[in-house]
Every structure is written in C-alpha cells, then in structure tokens.
Amino acid sequence: MAVYTDVSEGELESFLREYPVGRLLSYKGIAEGSENSNFLLHTSEGPFILTLYEKRVHTEDLPFFLGLMHHLAEKGISCPLPVERRDGALFGTLAGRPAALITFLEGMWMRRPSVVHCREVGRALAELHVAGQDFPLSRPNALAIDGWRKLWAGSHERADEVEKGLATEVDQDFALFAREWPTDLPSGVIHADLFPDNVFFLGDRLSGLIDFYFACNDFYAYDVATCLNAWCFEKDFSFNLTKGRALLAAYQEVRPLSEAEKEALPLLARGSALRFMLTRLYDWLTIPDGALVQKRDPMEYIRRLRFHRAVRSPSEYGLA
Numbered sequence: 544m545a546v547y548t549d550v551s552e553g554e555l556e557s558f559l560r561e562y563p564v565g566r567l568l569s570y571k572g573i574a575e576g577s578e579n580s581n582f583l584l585h586t587s588e589g590p591f592i593l594t595l596y597e598k599r600v601h602t603e604d605l606p607f608f609l610g611l612m613h614h615l616a617e618k619g620i621s622c623p624l625p626v627e628r629r630d631g632a633l634f635g636t637l638a639g640r641p642a643a644l645i646t647f648l649e650g651m652w653m654r655r656p657s658v659v660h661c662r663e664v665g666r667a668l669a670e671l672h673v674a675g676q677d678f679p680l681s682r683p684n685a686l687a688i689d690g691w692r693k694l695w696a697g698s699h700e701r702a703d704e705v706e707k708g709l710a711t712e713v714d715q716d717f718a719l720f721a722r723e724w725p726t727d728l729p730s731g732v733i734h735a736d737l738f739p740d741n742v743f744f745l746g747d748r749l750s751g752l753i754d755f756y757f758a759c760n761d762f763y764a765y766d767v768a769t770c771l772n773a774w775c776f777e778k779d780f781s782f783n784l785t786k787g788r789a790l791l792a793a794y795q796e797v798r799p800l801s802e803a804e805k806e807a808l809p810l811l812a813r814g815s816a817l818r819f820m821l822t823r824l825y826d827w828l829t830i831p832d833g834a835l836v837q838k839r840d841p842m843e844y845i846r847r848l849r850f851h852r853a854v855r856s857p858s859e860y861g862l863a
C-alpha cells in the first residue's frame with residue numbers, strides 16, 4: 544500500500560481549483576507503488592493521477608522529473624503528461640506535500656513478463672534514451688556510488704539480520720566498485736527504475752512508461768543493466784537468456800551499444816543489483832512492521848548480485 548498522506552475532499556477540491564480539470568467526481572488511494580502517495584481521480588474532464596511526493600523525492604528535483612515527462616511526451620514517448628496549473632506551474636502543495644496532477648495512462652503492468660514484453664521494453668528504453676538527448680535540464684544520480692555508501696552506512700551494522708555474512712560479502716563489492724566503476728561511458732537521461740510495475744501494456748503492446756522519479760543523468764548502459772535485472776530473471780533467480788537476448792537486440796535496433804558499453808555490462812549489472820538491494824535493505828530494516836507500505840525483499844537482489852559476480856563475458860546476457 545502506498546498512501547502515506549491522507550487527503551480530505553475539501554483540501555483536494557481547493558487544490559483542483561488551480562487546474563483546468565473540471566469538477567471532482569471521485570478519488571481513491573492507489574495501493575500499488577512504494578515511494579509516493581498516489582490517488583486515482585475522476586473529474587468531469589476525465590481520469591487523472593494525483594501524486595504527493597514523499598521521502599525520496601525532493602521539491603527541487605520536481606522541475607527535472609515533470610519537465611522530462613513533458614519533453615518525452617512531446618517527442619512521442621508514451622508517458623504521462625503533467626497537467627499545468629492556471630498559473631503555469633507543474634506542481635503545487637497539498638496536505639503539506641509537494642503534489643502534481645498527471646494524465647492517466649491506459650494499460651496494466653505485467654506480473655510475469657514474457658520474451659515479447661522484454662523485447663518491447665528494450666526498444667522503449669532505447670527510444671527514451673534517444674528522446675532525452677536534447678532535454679535541457681540535468682540531475683546527477685543520487686543513487687550512484689556515493690548514495691549507495693550512505694545507504695550502506697545506515698544498514699551495514701544490521702545487514703547480517705537478513706543473512707549471516709552479508710555485511711562482509713557486500714563490503715567486497717564496494718571495494719571493487721571503488722577501483723573499477725567506469726567513468727567515461729556514453730551517458731544522458733536515464734529512467735533508472737524501469738521495472739515491470741512501471742511499464743504498461745495493452746495486450747502484448749507496450750502502452751506507456753510511468754514513474755520518472757528516479758530519472759537522472761548517468762550511463763545509458765546502466766539503465767540497460769537495470770532492465771536486465773528487473774525483466775530477465777525468473778522466480779528461481781536463473782537468468783533467462785532468451786529474454787536477455789530479446790531485450791538487448793530490441794534496444795540495439797534503436798541505439799547500438801558500443802564495445803565499451805558491452806564490456807562494462809557485467810559490472811554495471813552488478814552495481815545496479817547492489818543499488819536496488821541497498822534501498823530494499825534500508826527500507827526492510829527501518830520501516831516499522833505494520834506500516835501501510837509494501838516492503839520489497841532485499842534477498843531477491845542479493846541473488847542477482849551473486850549471479851553477476853560469476854559472469855565472465857557479456858555474451859552470458861545474450862549479447863552477440
């Protein structure tokens with residue numbers, strides 16, 4: 544459940560008066576998602592999504608996130624369009640939180656993505672990378688190595704509660720990344736969280752991308768690695784080579800990877816697995832039991848991390 548902040552009908556109505564969206568007919572909290580509070584609204588002008596930004600989203604980053612959605616939508620990427628207020632602003636304040644209204648996207652996310660879905664997401668990711676190339680704003684990745692170190696500092700002491708020996712194991716990954724993390728791969732705007740729950744489909748056709756609230760500037764290939772982790776592993780933590788091949792081939796039809804990007808993929812996939820393990824671990828250890836938030840299992844990403852440690856060649860992900 545991700546509704547951290549309650550909104551009363553009265554305060555919502557007065558918030559909506561600033562928007563050209565007609566009269567409020569109904570609204571309800573959305574259980575899915577984990578970072579922000581989301582509501583589905585019906586107004587006399589149609590359905591909208593209302594988002595109240597919570598702990599990991601800072602107000603100063605909203606022009607980047609909302610401006611990016613605007614930019615991508617104009618370039619033909621199917622993503623929500625932030626609705627402009629009457630004063631031209633893309634967000635306001637509601638129930639003490641920064642809040643925005645975005646257009647509603649049709650479709651549903653795939654609980655069990657198939658090879659066809661992996662192909663669709665590979666292509667969409669590359670199109671997003673290309674469409675973002677002339678976006679004028681930039682935002683450093685707050686969850687790059689320095690961000691990982693902060694999360695690790697906040698959970699290191701208790702990591703062995705999740706699995707004995709985990710703290711020592713992960714310390715070794717940090718040591719490797721400090722020495723070998725690439726510095727000069729092609730970079731630009733990346734989504735940074737393109738998991739299945741952030742990609743909508745109508746049948747087998749991708750209908751839209753949502754949740755740009757980790758978007759930032761970083762290596763394109765790091766985004767590819769994040770998608771390999773999120774889309775191409777099976778429930779038993781085996782890597783599905785057919786899915787990997789489909790995702791990478793579709794990506795490369797739009798934006799071919801350089802030799803340096805291909806070579807870096809095992810390390811980037813390992814780093815991306817660590818990044819998601821760390822946010823999950825931090826939340827696992829700090830969010831109180833019984834809170835109305837769906838906690839995600841850090842072990843799922845430790846298992847991926849272990850897989851990548853053993854990878855010797857990018858061909859093991861399906862790269863030709």
Ligand SMILES: Nc1ncnc2c1ncn2[C@@H]1O[C@H](COP(=O)(O)OP(=O)(O)O)[C@@H](O)[C@H]1O
Pocket residue numbers: 545573575576577578579580581592623645646647648649740741753754755756
């Ligand atoms: N533009 C949209 N159109 C339709 N549904 C949306 C849209 N944005 C969010 N949702 C719904 O809200 C849920 C949570 O959104 P998400 O942005 O992933 O939240 P969080 O940032 O908290 O993870 C999604 O799974 C989806 O059901």
Ligand SMILES: N[C@@H](CCOP(=O)(O)O)C(=O)O
Pocket residue numbers: 575576577578736738740741754819822823839
């Ligand atoms: N995708 C992340 C968590 C972020 O949640 P989202 O609902 O914003 O995609 C994870 O799986 O750890």
